[in-house]
Amino acid sequence: MAMWLEPDPSQLRDPHGYSLKWHFYPPDVLPLWVADMDFPIAEPIAEAVRERLGQPVGYPPASGDRALLERIVEHQAGHGLLGLNPENLLLTSSVVPGIYASVLALTSPGDEVITQVPVYPPFLNALEEHHRLARFSPLEPTPQGWAIDFDHLERLVTPRTRLLLLCNPQNPTGRVFRREELEALAEFALRHRLWVMSDELWADLVFEGRHIPIASLDREIAMRTVTLSGPCKTYNTAGLGGGVAISHNRQLLSALARVLKGLGGHPNVLAMAAWRAALERAQGWLEEVRSYLRGNRDYLTAFLHSRLPQVGYLPPEGTYLAWLDFRALLGEGAHAAMLERARLGLSDGRAFGGYAGWLRLNFATGRPLLKEALERMERLVAALR
């Protein structure tokens, strides 16, 4: 096993406090919350950033580094999203601004927006903070995994519904939607003339099946969709930033650009260098990390099934997130109990659409730390008896 994937916690909690994850809680708390990895970045990325600093760092072209845009087009083509060229891309400072810009550009205050829940909290924040009305389509746990309730989805639509927000692969459930599910969602969106924002930031961290961009299904859905992507989940570069909004419909991108004008800043030269190096030269690193994460996912699954069967859990098909139902054991105070009594810092399910008693665990860490975290949980549960 590569040692670099099992870092020493004393090094993760660096003395400068650079890591939000490792400094948010007191030192005896094991942090498995905010979504970055405890692994060092790929050496080709670090090298590219250092090299880039040897070049002028004045204003870059406003549309971004052309070579990076071409790599992103190729990368999307690898996922089956074809027919793009650099003019179909709008670089953003990271992915969250693309979520907010989509909401602002494609809807008006008072409009209704459908989002699956549980979901990455900024989806909900963007709606609430800008007075759009969130309509929740809950993913339902079934023996086959988290499922979309299409009848419920249909009942959510009113004449004020404008936009469907998708997260695929899905944060926090780890679902990777299958072609037939995406086809049904696309048919639904087209029939009701909805715009679609599809956040596909996790597309390269898939363990089962394969990621399918919804905009790749056909021309009609492509023309109604903005796809969001970025480097940070796959390559662990969140602090560098970088994101992209992609659409075959350039009018949609222009609408997003208008919303971001004057606020979005200009492309960051270090972020662009890192992203390009990631796409060109970090595939070996990615394969190792993905295989380690799959091992962590399998370890977690086996542990929960054998030693904590009371915890509700469906193994994720992608991402490095596990969505855990502690309601039966810890009730709605699960997050506080886990923090205070097990000294584990997890994400509170409340922020994901009101899921009190649910916790999101980030397993992008060394296996010894994951094991330690699960044993802390097990001890807490044993003490409840």
Ligand SMILES: Cc1ncc(COP(=O)(O)O)c(C=O)c1O
């Ligand atoms: C679905 C999703 N979108 C966006 C982000 C954040 O992206 P960024 O840091 O590039 O703004 C995350 C981070 O976890 C995420 O899970």
